[in-house]
Amino acid sequence: MRKIFCLWPDFVNLQPIYQRKGTRQFIVEIPYGHVENNVLFRSAFGQVEALKLKELSEEEITDAVSFFEAKFDKLKQKLDEIEDKINTQSNKGSFLSSLQNIEETISSHEGLGDYQSQLDRIAPLKALLGDYIQKNRAKNTDIKQALLLELEVVLTNNDQEEAFEQIKDLKSRWLKTGSPEQSTREELEGKFKAGVDSFYEKRNTFTADKQMLVNARMEEYQSIIAEIKSFIDKKAFQHTFEKVKELQKQWKDIGRIPEADFKAINDTYWKVTQEYFEKQKKHRNAERKQKSKGEKESLKAKTEILEELKVLVVSTFGSDHKAFEALKTKWKNSGHVSRKAHPEVHESFMQLSREWQERGFIWNLTQKKNKGFAKKETKDQYKDLLRVVRDLLQRDETELKSFHENMGNMHINKGSFVDMLNDKLQVQQDKVALKKSLLKECQEKIKQA
Known part of the structure; x- marks a missing residue:
């Protein structure tokens, strides 16, 4: 070999x-x-x-x-x-x-x-869900036991019309309630079904009661049509789309009525819903055009706020917190501007906000390190600020140098991990650049004082 x-x-x-x-x-x-x-x-x-x-x-x-x-x-x-x-x-x-x-x-x-690592992830997640499901089933058990008590009361009600509505409400709440504990599930479901079945057996023995059911269902159909019509008449299209979709689900769940009656009312229902969706679509299109027009005004307002923020950042060195919060609120209330269309506007606001926070941190740190700082003359305040900025700059430059050395020792040239490192490097470089800028600013302020 x-x-x-x-x-x-x-x-x-x-x-x-x-x-x-x-x-x-x-x-x-x-x-x-x-x-x-x-x-x-x-x-x-x-x-x-x-x-x-x-x-x-x-x-x-x-x-x-x-x-x-x-x-x-x-x-x-x-x-x-x-x-x-x-x-x-x-x-x-x-x-x-x-x-x-x-x-x-x-x-x-x-x-x-690495499939083993995926199995290691799954085990604690299963344990978490198992505990979550167990707690939910215990809660569902309590809810369904309470609904059974309500059902007992409803079954004693001699007003069949009122009892019928109560039964519908109980059934809805019962179905919306999740599964109870396994040991009690069959017993609870059996009791509830038996109670509901006994009601309908009693009710269905009377012809008048059967007609009452048809009438009640017809009223539900009519109420859905009337509600959708009211949206059309009031031109209420902005927040009613999901409600109409829910009404459509309710329509399917109402139940059977004589075929001839259903055909007539169903034709009316489809005409009304079609009219609603057509007008709702036109409303959305008009809304989009209005939104586009409003965005130009919002862009102008945000640009003006950025100019105010630039002045505030430089003039107060991060010390006027109330003024900054007021500008943040003003920014939020200035309307929508697309990040995709105008990324530079949002990025400028974030950069100025980060600079404000950095300046505020330096201002507060200087106050802590220098007794009576707030009462000092402007020149002396900037001297104190200068010393703090110089110390922080030295620390940031040391960290940046170490970061460069560590990245140089790595042999990874692609992937999300490298992207993350580059982002961190950029943050560190920005911190050094800002400290250098603040150092010059303090030196100029001392000369001018």
Whole structure:
């Protein structure tokens, strides 16, 4: 047997290639996998065995690895999205099945990446959701027990029309309430269903009661049509779109009435809703044009505020907090200006705000370090400020130098991590530039005093 070596491009380590009787056999190590005898494998991890991904030639290795790394990244991104929703949304329990699906997928997922770290992320998230769901089910159990008590009272009501409305309300609240604890679920659902069924059985024994139900449903249909018509008559299109969509859902849920009656009222309903949506669309278009016109006025107002802020930042050295807050409020109330169309306006405001905060920090720090600072003459105040700025500048320059040295020792030339480092570097450079500018400003103020 003769041993030779081969260096594969970029991601592959130097590995021995064994040649025997004219047949080349090789093993190439790659991150989270390897190529053996022209077959790409995903590495084993935890209790999961190595997984065969693809048979390939030597020339296909680079493209194949990139392909399977991308598949892993897609799975990781999906987990990132679920984790973000768990952390930010209120209906956390609905994401448990998605989390479990990813966990079950990992053992057979065809990709290249750190799958173990993804499993390590999933475990605490499942525990969190399990606790959340358990607490919700305990709360839902209490709510449904209270609804059963209400149902008992409703069943004693001899006013069938009033009781019917109460039953509808109870059913709505019951359905909106989530699942109770598993041990009581069947009992609670059985009691509620039995109570509601007993009401309808009693009610359906009377012909008059049946007609009353038809009348009640007809009134609901008519009330929905009337409400949509009222929006049209009042030209109330701005905040009624979602309400109309909800009314459409209610229309579907009202229930059956005689076919002839339903056809007539349903034709009226569709004409009214079509008219509403057509006029609502025209209203939105007009609103967009008005918004575009208003944005020009807002841009002018914000530009004027920026000029005021520039003067305030320089003239008060960050000490007039009330004036700054007043300008912030004025900025918020000056109307909408698109960030995409006018990024420089928003960036100028942020830069001036950051400078204000930095100046305010220096002013307050100088007050703490120099007793009686507020009562000193302007020249003496700027002398104190000068010393503090000089110390802070020296500290920032030292940190900037260390940052440059650390980045120079890194061998990463792409990716979000490098972007983050560049952003931090820019922040540090801005801090040094501002301190130098403030140093000159203090020196000029001392000369002028």
